[in-house]
Every structure is written in structure tokens, then in C-alpha cells.
Amino acid sequence: MKFTLKGLFPLLVFFALCIAFAYGLTKDPRELPSQLIDRPFPQFSLPDLMDETQLLDNSYLQGQVTLVNIFGSWCVACDQEHPMLVKLSRNGEVPILGVDWRDTREDGLRWLARGGNPYTRVIFDAESKLAIDLGVTGAPETFLVDKKGQIRYKHIGPITEKVWQETLKPLIVSMEAEQ
Amino acid sequence: MRAFLVFVLLFTFTVFGQATAQQSAANASLSEQEIENRAHKIGESLRCVVCQNQSIDESNAPLAADMRVMVRERIRGGDTNEQVITFMRDRYGDFVLLKPPLQANTVLLWLAPFFLLVLFLVWYVVQAKRKRMAPTASPLSDEEQQQFQKLSQNQGGKS
Numbered sequence: 001m002k003f004t005l006k007g008l009f010p011l012l013v014f015f016a017l018c019i020a021f022a023y024g025l026t027k028d029p030r031e032l033p034s035q036l037i038d039r040p041f042p043q044f045s046l047p048d049l050m051d052e053t054q055l056l057d058n059s060y061l062q063g064q065v066t067l068v069n070i071f072g073s074w075c076v077a078c079d080q081e082h083p084m085l086v087k088l089s090r091n092g093e094v095p096i097l098g099v100d101w102r103d104t105r106e107d108g109l110r111w112l113a114r115g116g117n118p119y120t121r122v123i124f125d126a127e128s129k130l131a132i133d134l135g136v137t138g139a140p141e142t143f144l145v146d147k148k149g150q151i152r153y154k155h156i157g158p159i160t161e162k163v164w165q166e167t168l169k170p171l172i173v174s175m176e177a178e179q
Numbered sequence: 180m181r182a183f184l185v186f187v188l189l190f191t192f193t194v195f196g197q198a199t200a201q202q203s204a205a206n207a208s209l210s211e212q213e214i215e216n217r218a219h220k221i222g223e224s225l226r227c228v229v230c231q232n233q234s235i236d237e238s239n240a241p242l243a244a245d246m247r248v249m250v251r252e253r254i255r256g257g258d259t260n261e262q263v264i265t266f267m268r269d270r271y272g273d274f275v276l277l278k279p280p281l282q283a284n285t286v287l288l289w290l291a292p293f294f295l296l297v298l299f300l301v302w303y304v305v306q307a308k309r310k311r312m313a314p315t316a317s318p319l320s321d322e323e324q325q326q327f328q329k330l331s332q333n334q335g336g337k338s
Contacts, residue, residue, distance in 0.1 A: 034272075035268075035269060035270060035271065035272045036270070102241055102242075102245070127245055127248070128241075128242060128245035128246075128249075131242075131245070132245060132246060132249055132270060133270060134270070135270040135271045135272070136242075137228045137229050137242070137271075138229060
């Protein structure tokens with residue numbers, strides 16, 4: 001039998017494909033890059049969950065670094081994340097603006113009453129108005145907004161102690177230092 | 180090369196032709212049926228971002244339902260089909276498009292099949308040519324057959 005490079009070609013192609021697929025498996029297809037990084041937070045004017053007569057708008061984001069957290073009473077991972085947010089709010093780390101997404105007012109209020117309310121304000125977004133503007137695909141999702149009202153970072157999934165210590169906190173500290 | 184140019188020109192004309200047709204439709208006052216038809220057409224080309232590989236038109240996901248409502252709202256607001264799609268693309272990125280656009284990071288995706296086809300054709304032609312040039316074996320004539328038999332008998336006798 002003759003041993004040629006040509007004969008090895010299919011095997012090489014096979015290995016190349018293996019490497020490509022193995023690399024592909026390490027990436028989570030649900031984690032989409034946000035289109036909104038370094039863009040201004042979308043304009044919104046939506047009712048307050050606590051008081052439906054009151055409208056909340058972008059003025060709540062001006063002049064301070066804010067965490068905007070999308071949640072819903074139907075969202076299992078939000079239950080998991082909630083104690084962390086409560087802890088952050090108790091320690092006065094950063095103001096957290098909540099977005100109650102695709103929820104009923106009743107369920108949202110009950111959910112907050114049960115686990116505690118870590119939010120400075122809660123935007124009630126039952127029809128995904130703000131969620132679509134934010135390119136939200138699931139809850140929880142968290143946006144870090146700077147003093148000028150620009151989105152600087154997006155975190156998909158629950159905020160854990162690790163995410164807070166290693167990513168969010170350092171970012172907030174550096175953003176606080178900005179003019 | 181010329182065929183390719185013709186193809187490109189035809190392609191651009193069809194695309195632009197569609198664009199102008201849609202533009203004029205947007206300017207006329209819209210009936211509910213028209214809005215529905217256009218929303219379906221747009222919906223078919225937008226990916227439901229929570230369910231992977233389903234369009235928002237065929238998905239039951241709540242977010243897809245909200246996106247359908249948003250598409251209808253944008254159409255009522257006077258957006259062309261392209262503007263609605265751009266609106267979604269600004270928020271969800273290229274991922275929201277079920278058909279990937281031809282751009283720098285998708286060139287390979289679009290052109291690789293054509294490239295491979297050409298590569299295969301070239302390989303096929305070269306191979307066929309080589310086969311034709313190789314000496315072909317024809318069956319032995321009667322005379323040759325006799326010679327061969329004689330030779331092999333001699334061989335057998337020797338060993």
C-alpha cells in the first residue's frame with residue numbers, strides 16, 4: 001500500500017472539523033452580544049409598579065451609576081438572583097432600577113413582598129416595550145448605566161457573588177470616578 | 180466573469196425593485212389586511228430570539244408575540260418593511276435576521292459553497308484529463324494471446 005499525503009487529506013479535514021466543532025461547543029448560543037453597549041439608554045415612559053398613576057422615565061438614570069435589572073415573578077433564575085440584589089441594596093452599593101417584565105401588577109408586587117424589594121424604583125413593562133428596546137431575550141438581564149445615561153455593560157443571567165466581585169463592582173468603581 | 184457580473188446586476192435590480200415597491204405601499208393609507216400581510220412577511224424573516232431558529236411569525240413564545248405587536252405598531256406608524264427590520268436589528272443585532280446579510284463577517288458563509296463548487300469542477304476536469312492521457316489497456320489479440328500462453332508455459336517448465 002502506498003502512503004501518500006493525498007490519502008491523509010480526509011483525515012486532516014476530519015480533525016479540522018473536530019477542532020472547529022469543539023470550539024463551537026464552548027460558546028453559549030444564547031449569549032448574544034448586546035447592540036447597545038456605549039449607546040444611550042433607550043427613551044422610556046412607563047408606569048411605576050408601585051403606583052400606576054406615576055410614570056417613570058429616563059430622568060431616573062441621570063447623574064448616577066445605576067444597575068438596571070430585568071426580572072419577572074415568573075422567572076426562576078430571578079428567584080435565585082434575588083437575595084444577592086437585596087444584599088447589594090442593603091449595603092447601599094449601587095442604586096438598582098427594576099424592570100418588571102411581562103408580568104401582572106399583582107404577581108410582581110407579591111413577588112417583591114415575599115423576597116424583599118431591592119429596587120429604588122420598579123418600571124412596570126407588561127408589553128415588552130422597554131424590553132424590546134433593550135434587546136432583552138430573557139430574564140434576569142442586568143444593564144450597567146453610567147452617569148450620562150449610557151449603557152456600558154450587559155450581564156445575562158443571575159448576578160452571583162462572583163459576577164459582582166469580579167465584573168460589576170470594578171466597573172462601577174471606575175464609572176463612579178468618571179466626570 | 181461576465182456571467183458573474185450579470186448575476187450581480189440582476190440581483191441588485193431585483194432587490195432595489197422590491198424596495199421601491201414596498202416604499203410606495205407604505206405611503207398609501209393602510210388597510211388592516213395590508214398591515215397583516217406585511218407583518219407576516221416581516222415576521223417570517225425575523226428570528227424569535229428566545230427559541231432559536233423559529234421566526235417570530237411561527238413562534239408561541241411571549242416575547243415573539245410582543246415582537247409581532249411591535250412590528251404592527253411600526254407599520255402603522257408608517258415604517259417601510261426595511262425600517263421595521265432595521266429597528267429590530269438595532270436592538271437584537273444580526274442574530275434577529277433569519278437570513279444572514281452579505282457582509283464582511285459572512286462573506287465566507289455566502290461564497291464558500293460557490294468556491295467549493297468551482298474547486299470541485301476544476302478537480303473533476305483535471306482528473307478526467309489525466310485519465311484520458313493515461314495508457315489504456317486493450318484486450319490481447321489472438322496472436323498476443325498465443326505468445327502469452329507460450330511464455331507462461333516456459334516459465335512453468337523452468338521452475
